[in-house]
Amino acid sequence: MARGGQALARVAVVVRAGAAPMWWAGLLAAGIGALLPGLTGRRIGLLAGAALLLVTAAVVALVRRGRYTRLAAGATRAARADFLQDRAVTLRVWRRAHRWWLLGAFLAAVGSSFALPGAGGLWLAGAGAGLWLKALWLGHRERTEETLWWVRTDWLGKGPAGKPVKAYRSTGIAAGDAAPGGARRR
Template structure:
């Protein structure tokens, strides 16, 4: 095709990369937050945390779906010279680039427990669950279209597969790469 090879990362893997750390940091923040008495008491904090968990999971799972769908509909086929980044490398790059944001979110979740005990942690865990649900949605779309979605690593930057720099997606067959549709590790 005449174009040079590009490094490509799986869209679903980038989306899924934050799910596990956010979940576990949310669980840890909840455990610490429940130990603090707070201004409102543990019971109100628990109810607020449950509501925040559901709201955060739903919002994160549903936000920007139109952008993902639009890029997926206009995706071009990946070239033979394109380099497909391993799942482990994508996860490591995302977590390294966002480790300070994750740490800051954890401290904010724990700090919020002085007002609402145990409410910030479930919100953080809800964001993680929302990311996992969005990756699962992308996986269903990839199975339906029988094509995996990839984005150039220089466009995705620090883990934003629908960010301002993204100009398009590329596709491959479902056997490409080391992750199944949805971004989970491929079992050998």
């Protein structure tokens, strides 16, 4: 980047990037799994899957909130030379980097249906729902504080709140092409 600028991706967009693929892959895996009788039977498998969906969504939505809050509290203002990455680019980069992991999770969820029909797929869907809830929580905080949080793209290897992330950068609420929470701006 020119004059020391950095490429920055929206934190909420990175969190939200995995929500839709996990949700839809999980529902598809659960649907395929519901067709199999499995070792425990469909009813037990789907009831266990529903419980897993709720628990996983809650855990994923709540985990690392303290780290997000600390990084947001210490955010510095983005420089004029910083490059704000588009929402579509952030989604595409995240999904390309994780496509094999998502495929493996989908296949594992379908495979687990031979023992517990539909449970693995609903677990995967719960992880997607939890990421979506976390993005909503971030969006609420962004609206409340009227600040959008950004993270350097070269620090995203372990996620937007991973160990390599030392600090967030912040901008005003109108910056970028994504609304608070990472959704498309209307």
